[in-house]
Amino acid sequence: MNSTALKATVAGVALLSMAGWAQAETVRVTVAEYSSKTGPYFEEAAKAFEEANPGSDIQIEVVPWDVLLQKLTTDISGGANADLSIIGTRWLIDFVEQGIAAPLDDYMTQDFKDRFFPVFLEPSVMQEKTYGLPIAASARAMYYNKALFEQAGIAEVPDTWDELAEAAKKIGALGDDIAGFGLQGKEIETDVYFYYAFWAYGGQLVEEDGTSGLDTDAGYKAAEMYKSLIDSGATQPGVTSYNREDVQNLFKQGKVGMMITAPFLSNQIKEEAPDLEYGVAAIPAGPDGERGTYGVTDSIIMFENSQNKDLAWKFLDQLFTTEWRAKFTSGEGFLPVNPEVAAQPAFADNADLKAFTALLPDARFAPVIAGWEEIAATTSDAVQTIYLGNGEPKATLDAAAEEINGILGQ
Amino acid sequence: MIRSPLTNPYLLILPGFLLAAFIILWPLYQLGTISLNDVNRFGQLRGLNGVENYVAVFTDPDFLGALWRTFIWTGGIVVGTLIISVPVAMILNEDFYGRSLARVIIMLPWAVSLTMTAIVWRWALNGESGMLNSGLQNIGLIDQNIQWLARASTAFPVQIMIGILVTIPFTTTIFLGGLSSIPDDLYEAAKLEGASRWQTFREITLPLMKPFLNISIVLNMIYVFNSFPIIWATTQGGPANSTDILVTYLYKLGFRFGKLGEASALSVMMFALLLAFTILYVALAMRRERT
Numbered sequence: 001m002n003s004t005a006l007k008a009t010v011a012g013v014a015l016l017s018m019a020g021w022a023q024a025e026t027v028r029v030t031v032a033e034y035s036s037k038t039g040p041y042f043e044e045a046a047k048a049f050e051e052a053n054p055g056s057d058i059q060i061e062v063v064p065w066d067v068l069l070q071k072l073t074t075d076i077s078g079g080a081n082a083d084l085s086i087i088g089t090r091w092l093i094d095f096v097e098q099g100i101a102a103p104l105d106d107y108m109t110q111d112f113k114d115r116f117f118p119v120f121l122e123p124s125v126m127q128e129k130t131y132g133l134p135i136a137a138s139a140r141a142m143y144y145n146k147a148l149f150e151q152a153g154i155a156e157v158p159d160t161w162d163e164l165a166e167a168a169k170k171i172g173a174l175g176d177d178i179a180g181f182g183l184q185g186k187e188i189e190t191d192v193y194f195y196y197a198f199w200a201y202g203g204q205l206v207e208e209d210g211t212s213g214l215d216t217d218a219g220y221k222a223a224e225m226y227k228s229l230i231d232s233g234a235t236q237p238g239v240t241s242y243n244r245e246d247v248q249n250l251f252k253q254g255k256v257g258m259m260i261t262a263p264f265l266s267n268q269i270k271e272e273a274p275d276l277e278y279g280v281a282a283i284p285a286g287p288d289g290e291r292g293t294y295g296v297t298d299s300i301i302m303f304e305n306s307q308n309k310d311l312a313w314k315f316l317d318q319l320f321t322t323e324w325r326a327k328f329t330s331g332e333g334f335l336p337v338n339p340e341v342a343a344q345p346a347f348a349d350n351a352d353l354k355a356f357t358a359l360l361p362d363a364r365f366a367p368v369i370a371g372w373e374e375i376a377a378t379t380s381d382a383v384q385t386i387y388l389g390n391g392e393p394k395a396t397l398d399a400a401a402e403e404i405n406g407i408l409g410q
Numbered sequence: 411m412i413r414s415p416l417t418n419p420y421l422l423i424l425p426g427f428l429l430a431a432f433i434i435l436w437p438l439y440q441l442g443t444i445s446l447n448d449v450n451r452f453g454q455l456r457g458l459n460g461v462e463n464y465v466a467v468f469t470d471p472d473f474l475g476a477l478w479r480t481f482i483w484t485g486g487i488v489v490g491t492l493i494i495s496v497p498v499a500m501i502l503n504e505d506f507y508g509r510s511l512a513r514v515i516i517m518l519p520w521a522v523s524l525t526m527t528a529i530v531w532r533w534a535l536n537g538e539s540g541m542l543n544s545g546l547q548n549i550g551l552i553d554q555n556i557q558w559l560a561r562a563s564t565a566f567p568v569q570i571m572i573g574i575l576v577t578i579p580f581t582t583t584i585f586l587g588g589l590s591s592i593p594d595d596l597y598e599a600a601k602l603e604g605a606s607r608w609q610t611f612r613e614i615t616l617p618l619m620k621p622f623l624n625i626s627i628v629l630n631m632i633y634v635f636n637s638f639p640i641i642w643a644t645t646q647g648g649p650a651n652s653t654d655i656l657v658t659y660l661y662k663l664g665f666r667f668g669k670l671g672e673a674s675a676l677s678v679m680m681f682a683l684l685l686a687f688t689i690l691y692v693a694l695a696m697r698r699e700r701t
Contacts, residue, residue, distance in 0.1 A: 077453035238557020384649035
């Protein structure tokens with residue numbers, strides 16, 4: 001049995017290396033499927049590249065988001081990974097620490113760097129080297145329902161969390177099935193929904209001394225504020241059974257006055273609830289005027305074991321020209337990462353997008369820490385405990401911070 | 411009589427054994443190796459580290475909670491299914507008009523994938539727009555929406571109930587097979603002697619059904635212990651890990667936190683636990699049968 005397996009492996013390896021010989025100019029690219037437009041976009045880009053560079057062969061592998069990390073893990077452990085791949089930037093630290101991602105600085109000219117907003121390049125810089133290029137970017141802003149605002153007699157969009165709490169209570173009083181503020185309390189990014197208030201109160205996820213910032217006044221105040229919103233009926237009931245999509249659905253049904261989420265909700269409303277009158281505004285500020293939105297980027301990386309790095313870079317260079325970026329960004333509903341793209345009328349005149357881009361100076365990214373996913377889960381658990389009333393804000397956050405410090409210290 | 415070596419029983423089971431070994435023992439060996447190593451999140455081994463992974467799992471407070479809940483989960487579903495399936499199978503064994511239709515209806519949930527069932531339930535349990543709440547309100551049982559999945563005290567019992575519902579078809583099928591193997595003349599004789607229905611059930615049906623009860627308990631125990639979709643699709647083990655069982659906890663450990671070493675250690679422990687329980691149960695059941 002073993003020898004058969006061995007033979008099969010040897011034959012496979014031999015075949016693979018022959019394939020490598022026959023087509024020395026092949027670049028494989030793993031891309032995440034953001035929407036049904038992703039695959040065709042990259043196929044088109046590959047075709048254009050092959051025409052401009054005879055003899056080259058770009059192979060696109062489209063993978064659903066949910067299984068991307070699993071696929072990359074399997075490919076890497078089997079040594080069968082592609083040359084380029086899209087990854088979530090928050091995973092990058094693991095790729096860099098294990099020597100899997102290749103630094104790109106030798107290829108990047110100043111001219112190339114100038115094509116990007118610096119804020120989006122930063123997250124993929126590690127140990128003073130750039131390991132990824134931002135292929136997709138997103139931020140969060142507050143959506144509000146204009147009709148509900150009018151019914152409740154609110155003229156001004158809340159700009160601070162105090163104003164938001166007041167407005168949420170007024171809207172919540174409109175009816176049993178109407179909630180003032182949609183609060184996410186379940187599944188992925190439950191912790192992020194807490195950070196919006198946490199940052200506004202001046203909190204920092206990781207303090208300067210390298211410990212968790214949850215056990216600070218900012219943490220306690222943000223948690224108490226959310227809890228009082230829940231207790232006063234200003235949120236939808238049972239927040240811990242609502243994930244982000246559930247809250248978005250309530251918003252689309254016109255049952256929620258305000259919620260914080262990503263640009264793609266605009267596209268969804270356009271298709272599913274075109275009559276909904278809504279606006280997009282900044283995430284409210286804290287007592288000292290601080291505010292923070294969550295910035296997320298996905299990066300495209302080059303693998304250290306790639307055999308055709310120069311050609312792979314050439315393909316990247318094409319992907320990040322204004323023409324191809326504009327096509328991708330408008331197709332997927334992401335934020336433009338390049339100033340030239342952002343200046344195009346399609347983006348510059350879009351009121352929703354403007355609200356998001358205006359927030360970018362306040363954008364905070366998930367810290368690049370190995371084990372971030374576990375820290376996020378610990379935080380989510382803690383805020384769920386508080387939302388449920390199973391723990392006092394201070395005691396729960398202190399315990400969570402201690403646990404996080406353990407992870408950070410590893 | 412001299413047997414040909416070709417009919418040697420060990421030789422005859424060899425191909426089957428090798429296949430089973432390839433499918434079961436080889437991954438188990440791999441799992442064991444990974445669990446004793448320091449592993450990075452890409453599955454690359456970084457050298458032996460003894461039982462460190464096992465210690466890490468054991469000292470995690472979430473592990474003990476999940477372990478305890480796994481027992482409630484498994485016990486609740488296996489016992490609950492048993493209690494419901496026996497009468498259901500007995501009714502379906504009677505001859506009545508429309509029996510074949512009733513049998514099909516009972517079996518139908520089996521044909522639907524477990525994940526789909528779980529997702530449908532997730533919608534049905536939605537606090538604001540779920541079928542369950544509006545149904546209960548219509549018949550006047552509740553006057554306010556219940557947020558079923560918001561806390562463990564309502565979510566976990568509901569999950570167990572879903573588990574029971576999806577386990578019934580398989581269990582009922584086994585019992586129907588068992589019931590049809592009991593000869594009718596036994597019941598006729600008992601009737602002539604004047605036995606009540608309860609006596610017939612206790613003295614004839616139950617003892618003769620015992621092997622079928624046993625096999626259903628063992629098989630259900632194995633399936634339910636490792637059942638992932640219901641809990642994952644409804645709550646993902648939340649809020650705050652309060653509905654996690656071992657297998658959902660394992661998934662988080664392995665694929666969310668990238669701790670493949672600890673996840674492997676947990677898998678090995680789960681395998682050992684399940685094996686021990688099954689052997690214990692089979693041994694107990696067999697001993698009772700012999701005496």
